[in-house]
Amino acid sequence: MSIKADANVQRWIATLPPIAWALRQARETLIGTLRQGPIPQHVAFEMDGNRRFAKNNHIETIEGHNMGFEALAKVLEVCYKCGVKVVTVYAFSIENFNRPKSEVSGLMKMAKLKLEQLCQHGELLDRYGAGIRVLGERDLIPDDVLPFVDRAIEMTKHNTDAVLNICFPYTSRAEMTAAIKATVDEFSMPSEPPATPFSQARITETIRSKQPKRTESSTSLREVSPDPAAKSDADDSVSSTTTLNPGSPRTEAKGKEKAIPFKDAESITVDSINNHMYTADCPPLDIFIRTSNVMRLSDFMLWQCHEDTHIFFLKCFWPEMDLWHFIPVLLEWQWRQKKEREGGSGKRLKTE
Amino acid sequence: MNPQEREELLKPYLPAAPHLREASIKRKQRSNGTASGLGVRNVLRKQFYALSFALIHAIFSVYIRIRIACHAVYLRIVSVLYHHHHTPEYIQRDVQGLSRKPKHLSVILSLEESGKRVDAKEKLISEVADIAAWCASAGIQMLSVYEKTGILKDEMQQSHREISSKLRNWFGKYQAPDLHLHSPNMPVVHPSYYSAPAHKGAGEYGIAIMLVSEEDGRESMVDLTKVLTVMAQKNKLSAADITSDVIDNELTSSVMAEPDLLISFAPYVDLQGYPPWQIRLTEIYCEQDNQSVEYQVFVNALRKYAQATFKLGK
Numbered sequence: 001m002s003i004k005a006d007a008n009v010q011r012w013i014a015t016l017p018p019i020a021w022a023l024r025q026a027r028e029t030l031i032g033t034l035r036q037g038p039i040p041q042h043v044a045f046e047m048d049g050n051r052r053f054a055k056n057n058h059i060e061t062i063e064g065h066n067m068g069f070e071a072l073a074k075v076l077e078v079c080y081k082c083g084v085k086v087v088t089v090y091a092f093s094i095e096n097f098n099r100p101k102s103e104v105s106g107l108m109k110m111a112k113l114k115l116e117q118l119c120q121h122g123e124l125l126d127r128y129g130a131g132i133r134v135l136g137e138r139d140l141i142p143d144d145v146l147p148f149v150d151r152a153i154e155m156t157k158h159n160t161d162a163v164l165n166i167c168f169p170y171t172s173r174a175e176m177t178a179a180i181k182a183t184v185d186e187f188s189m190p191s192e193p194p195a196t197p198f199s200q201a202r203i204t205e206t207i208r209s210k211q212p213k214r215t216e217s218s219t220s221l222r223e224v225s226p227d228p229a230a231k232s233d234a235d236d237s238v239s240s241t242t243t244l245n246p247g248s249p250r251t252e253a254k255g256k257e258k259a260i261p262f263k264d265a266e267s268i269t270v271d272s273i274n275n276h277m278y279t280a281d282c283p284p285l286d287i288f289i290r291t292s293n294v295m296r297l298s299d300f301m302l303w304q305c306h307e308d309t310h311i312f313f314l315k316c317f318w319p320e321m322d323l324w325h326f327i328p329v330l331l332e333w334q335w336r337q338k339k340e341r342e343g344g345s346g347k348r349l350k351t352e
Numbered sequence: 353m354n355p356q357e358r359e360e361l362l363k364p365y366l367p368a369a370p371h372l373r374e375a376s377i378k379r380k381q382r383s384n385g386t387a388s389g390l391g392v393r394n395v396l397r398k399q400f401y402a403l404s405f406a407l408i409h410a411i412f413s414v415y416i417r418i419r420i421a422c423h424a425v426y427l428r429i430v431s432v433l434y435h436h437h438h439t440p441e442y443i444q445r446d447v448q449g450l451s452r453k454p455k456h457l458s459v460i461l462s463l464e465e466s467g468k469r470v471d472a473k474e475k476l477i478s479e480v481a482d483i484a485a486w487c488a489s490a491g492i493q494m495l496s497v498y499e500k501t502g503i504l505k506d507e508m509q510q511s512h513r514e515i516s517s518k519l520r521n522w523f524g525k526y527q528a529p530d531l532h533l534h535s536p537n538m539p540v541v542h543p544s545y546y547s548a549p550a551h552k553g554a555g556e557y558g559i560a561i562m563l564v565s566e567e568d569g570r571e572s573m574v575d576l577t578k579v580l581t582v583m584a585q586k587n588k589l590s591a592a593d594i595t596s597d598v599i600d601n602e603l604t605s606s607v608m609a610e611p612d613l614l615i616s617f618a619p620y621v622d623l624q625g626y627p628p629w630q631i632r633l634t635e636i637y638c639e640q641d642n643q644s645v646e647y648q649v650f651v652n653a654l655r656k657y658a659q660a661t662f663k664l665g666k
Contacts, residue, residue, distance in 0.1 A: 029404065032397075036405035173632060177596040180577050185591045188584035265581040270570050273577060294660070295636045302628040306570065311621040311636070331412045336620070338409075 007067075027323060031081050034327070037334040040286035042279075043079055044088040044301050047072065049292030049317030056317075065110060067319035074322050080128045080162050082330070086282045087130075088165040090300045094137060094174055108142055111168065115148035119155060129161030135278035136170035137178075163282065170278075172302035179276035179303075183268060186276075190261040277303060285309045287333055289326075291318045310336065420619075423641040431648045436486070438522055443489035446651050450658040454612035456494040458634070459483055460624060461617060461645070463501055473503050477511055479645045480504065480561065481518035486650050488519065488529045488559045495561050496608055500624045502565030505535050512541040515561070530558040536568050536607045568607045569627040576602055603629050610634060615653045617645045635660050 014020060047068055054064025072089065079087050092111065097104055118132070132152050141149060149168075274280060285304040288297075288311045295313045297305060305311060312329050314321070436442045447453065461479055464472045480497050487495045497504065504511060512533045520528045533541040576599065583589045604610075610630045616622065616638040623631070637653035639646075 029401075032401045033404045033408060036401050037409070173596045173600070173629065176573070176629065177594065177599055180573070180580065180599060181591045181594045183577050184581050184584050184594060187581040188591070262585045265578045265585065268574055268578050268581060270574055273570075273574060295638075295656070296633055296660075297631055297636070299632050302631055303570070305623055305631075306628065307623070307625050309623065311623070313621070313636075331408070332416070335409065335412060335416060 030323070030327065031078065034082055034330055034334075038337045039083040040330075040333060041084065041283035042086040042088070042285045043084050043287045043289065044090075044285055044304070045072075045075065046090045046288075046290040046298065046300050047318040047321075048290055048294055050319060052292060053317035053319045062106075062110070064319060069114060071319050071321045075326060076128065076130070076164065078323050078326055080130060084162070086163045086165065086279075088135075088167065088279070088282075088285075088301065090170065091166050091168040092136075092170070093299065094140065094169045094171045095299070096169065097140070108145055112145050112148055115145070115152050118152050119148065126156070126159060128164075129159045130164045131156045131159040131162070132164050132166060135165050135167045135175075137174060140169045165279065165282070167278075167300070171299040172297075173299060175278055176303055179273050182276040183273050186272070187263045187265055187268060274303075279304055287312065287329065289314060289329060291316055291321055420641045423639075427639070427642060427646060427648055431646060434648065434651070436489075436647050440485075440489035440523060443486055443647075444491075447490045447654055450654060452658055453490065453654065454492060454635075454657055456496065456609060456611045456613075457487060457492050458496040458498060458611035458614045459617065460498045460614065460622075460626065462624065463499060463503055469503070476504060477514050478518070480511075481515040482645065482647075483650065484515055484531070484559055484561055485519055485522040486647060488523070490654065493559055495559065496564055496611055497561060498564045498624070498626055500566045502563075502567060504563045505538065505565060508533050508535060508538065508541050508563070511563075512543075516543065532558060532560045533563065534560060535563040536572070562608050564608060564627065566625040569625050572603065572607050572627070573599075573629065576606075599629070603627075613637065613653060613657045615650065617642065617649060619643060 014023060050064040050068040051061050053067070054061045057064075076087060092107065096107065099107075132155075134149050134153060138146075279285075284306075285301060286309065288301060288305055288309055290296075290298075290312070291314045293313060293315045297311075310333055312332075314325060314329070316325050434446065436446075461476055463476060476499065483497070484495060487493075512531060515533070516528070516531050519531060523529065530543050532543075580589070580594060584591060607627060608630060610632060611634050614626075614631065614634045614636045616636065618638065619641050621636060621638045635657050637649075637656055639649040639652060642649055
């Protein structure tokens with residue numbers, strides 16, 4: 001019997017009213033139960049094995065991808081119902097562009113179709129309360145797919161309960177490179193003094209007018225103050241004192257500062273790079289799941305899989321992924337969290 | 353399939369529509385005001401969930417303990433059956449049939465937190481020496497050892513002496529491979545008699561060990577960014593010049609290259625801050641529930657690596 005007929009029989013059984021009701025109750029109970037414990041805030045899925053699943057079951061590749069999409073819908077439902085805030089999925093790698101042209105165009109066609117479907121079911125996505133974001137190299141998205149991407153993002157913008165990050169076309173090294181580039185950009189822009197309504201020149205004037213008149217300062221004051229150019233110069237924090245006391249040691253110190261109007265490169269930290277990652281505003285990655293028994297990260301979430309990320313390599317193919325594959329992972333994660341807390345080594349407490 | 357059919361397909365998995373949800377919440381609030389029937393029901397439901405949560409976790413914890421015990425027994429039996437007896441020839445025999453072997457192997461070791469620091473370091477060094485001996489026997493010439501705190505990096509001369517003496521125990525005084533101890537930003541420790549690079553047939557029996565710690569991970573990327581920033585500030589480069597090739601080249605030459613295989617000797621995969629740039633396509637192996645550095649884990653990892661197929665871009 002083919003897998004499709006199998007699935008049809010299964011679906012038919014599952015839609016019998018008493019069985020459907022019982023299944024529904026069991027799922028609700030299970031999810032309600034799991035919500036009692038700590039819940040991961042950010043889960044990443046590397047959806048691997050669609051094609052191998054199709055090959056093993058003698059169905060067409062595109063059918064495998066379709067079943068993969070269905071599996072994604074199921075998994076997202078479980079995640080969001082459990083209270084996961086951010087789900088990140090790997091949809092298309094930059095390396096995938098190296099595949100034969102026909103295959104790439106086929107995949108793009110599929111992406112277009114899926115996004116079109118998402119747009120058709122906009123109100124269904126609202127029920128999850130999930131906003132879509134597309135992470136990756138925007139300029140690599142083909143022109144005919146881009147409008148669909150933007151529409152999907154636009155349509156779900158108002159959903160703030162949860163986030164679905166779709167990595168398309170993405171590689172982690174490209175992400176890290178972009179983040180480093182952005183950090184370099186940020187720190188090599190001349191830093192402007194913040195705009196304020198207060199004028200430094202006015203302050204200087206006030207101070208000076210209150211001071212008992214000394215001969216040398218009053219002469220310099222008389223020379224300088226009527227000159228509008230000097231006044232605007234005095235507004236610049238760097239040279240404000242130059243006009244006040246020429247020849248004083250403070251002048252030299254301020255003069256040096258003027259040579260480097262940049263932010264100090266030494267003040268770059270891990271956080272400054274992290275803030276330029278695509279996932280900057282997402283909570284740290286708690287669980288990384290890769291299916292189809294391949295034990296590699298394959299250029300996905302390298303920076304994010306840092307510490308406290310629990311990596312799970314599952315044996316099932318992605319289209320087979322469902323609640324019953326996800327629950328053992330969640331249970332084991334909860335169990336490890338409890339262990340860590342008991343051991344005192346895991347200081348990180350989960351918000352429930 | 354048309355949109356309606358697809359919607360039907362997805363319907364069973366969807367939560368209630370927002371307006372329905374709101375209505376039910378309102379209904380609940382109203383009934384709470386008049387009668388506390390639903391309130392009691394909610395409390396009971398909560399109690400029930402808490403109870404079933406405790407039950408599920410009790411069952412799961414029993415299951416996991418059984419699993420740990422089974423894995424421990426399996427490893428014990430296998431390690432008795434296939435013991436290396438400190439003989440390189442046995443290890444060679446074990447890896448003989450493998451279709452391919454990693455050129456660069458990486459391991460994650462962790463410092464024991466309980467007990468004295470000196471003893472813990474002693475244990476770490478002996479683990480490194482063991483793994484080095486296995487690698488040398490299996491013909492792997494590059495080993496990188498990741499240890500989070502970086503304790504292995506202090507007094508590298510001494511570590512070199514200890515690891516070398518262990519290698520001599522394994523291979524005999526004259527057959528022992530030359531050991532080169534590397535660490536990012538530190539001078540390489542060579543054997544004392546080592547003079548020129550072309551000392552022995554292009555290092556046929558040599559083994560290089562790279563000691564890596566947490567500071568070589570994200571921190572090294574921060575340091576690289578600092579350098580690039582200073583260069584950009586001095587107009588020596590523009591941000592557009594920064595490509596992943598430039599970064600790759602820098603990190604490869606100053607920290608280390610991408611390993612082919614990474615073995616974690618922890619009960620589950622925990623990268624502990626492992627250099628993120630270098631782990632891109634590395635095959636990761638972790639023996640589930642294993643607690644210690646075992647030869648059997650090493651062999652299983654090599655076997656799994658030989659089976660794995662590499663397809664860049666899925």
